[in-house]
Structures are given as structure tokens and as C-alpha cells.
Amino acid sequence: MARQRDERIDQAVLAAVTTLLREVGYPGLTMEAIAQRAGTTKPAVRRRWKSQKHVVVAALAEERAGVVEVDTGCTCCDLFGHLEALRLGMADLADDPELRETFLAVVWEPRREACVESLKKGEARGEIRPGLDVVLIDLFAAPVVFRVLFGHRKLDQEFVRDVIGGVLSGVGTADGGRLCAHIGP
Incomplete structure (x- = not known):
């Protein structure tokens, strides 16, 4: 029988991606940093998402990260x-x-x-x-x-x-x- 997936890891990874995107931006994002910030391992992240691009899209969808209501007056x-x-x-x-x-x-x-x-x-x-x-x-x-x-x-x-x-x-x-x-x- 397969082990049940821990939803807490899913949420921790998505939160880690959102936070890291704000801190280092997309170019500075790595799977290692995501796993470390989420308190899990890189293989655990890779079991859930096909690639780094996929986990980023999942995080963006979850949090609307990066979609900012911009109003600078200009x-x-x-x-x-x-x-x-x-x-x-x-x-x-x-x-x-x-x-x-x-x-x-x-x-x-x-x-x-x-x-x-x-x-x-x-x-x-x-x-x-x-x-x-x-x-x-x-x-x-x-x-x-x-x-x-x-x-x-x-x-x-x-x-x-x-x-x-x-x-x-x-x-x-x-x-x-x-x-x-x-x-x-």
C-alpha cells in the first residue's frame, strides 16, 4: 500500500516558493532553496511536481504571487x-x-x-x-x-x-x- 501524501509538505513547498520569489526573484530560485525553506528534501518536491517551473506555476496559482495591484500614480x-x-x-x-x-x-x-x-x-x-x-x-x-x-x-x-x-x-x-x-x- 502506498504511503499517503502529506499535504503539509505541499503547502510548505508552495509557501516557500512564494516567499523565495519575493526575496530572490525567479532567476535566483532553485529546487535546493525551495526544499530547504520548506523543511523537506528535493526528492520530496520532485515527487509532487514535474519540474521547478511546475512548482512555480502551482505556487503562483495558489497565492496569486506576483500579481500585484500596482498603483504608483504613474x-x-x-x-x-x-x-x-x-x-x-x-x-x-x-x-x-x-x-x-x-x-x-x-x-x-x-x-x-x-x-x-x-x-x-x-x-x-x-x-x-x-x-x-x-x-x-x-x-x-x-x-x-x-x-x-x-x-x-x-x-x-x-x-x-x-x-x-x-x-x-x-x-x-x-x-x-x-x-x-x-x-x-
């Missing part, structure tokens, strides 16, 4: 926060269709909703021309997703800033280009 700064999180999250999903589908359902849609709220606030502050459809969000996200899928060019923070500046110069108010000066290097 539409460009808010969008930078959303797109930067998207850039980091998408970069590791391009080679796993099943995981990508899970990511879209449990991470993408909540993040998209949060970003749409940022756009609505930008419109209310007069930073984005009124009357634009919320499909505008796709103008911001599509270049990031495109570079993830094809890997043909660098996908870094400078690119995210360029996307925001380019889109806001077309849909923003007269000072829309100035807004991106608030985003640091």
Missing part, C-alpha cells in the same frame, strides 16, 4: 511593473505547452485583470486618452510574448521600457512620453 510605472513580471514569468514557459496552458489560466488572466485596472486608472488620471478599449492591454503584452516565443531578440528591462514608451506615445495624452522617465534603469 501609468507608465504601473505598466512597467506588470510587463516586467510578465517578462520574467513567460521566459521559462515557451518550451512546455501543457505548463503554458496552466500558466495562462491561473497566472495570466489574473495579471491581465490587474493590468487592465492600471490602464483604467491611467485613463481616470488623464494619462491615457479616454475611450480606448481594454484590448489595449494586448498592445503592451504582445511584444513580450512574441519575443518569448521566437527568442529572436533580447528580452530585458530596456525592451519593456521601449514597449511602454512606444505604446503610450500613440495612446497616451500629450505628456505620455514624459511618463516613462519615471522608470529607472
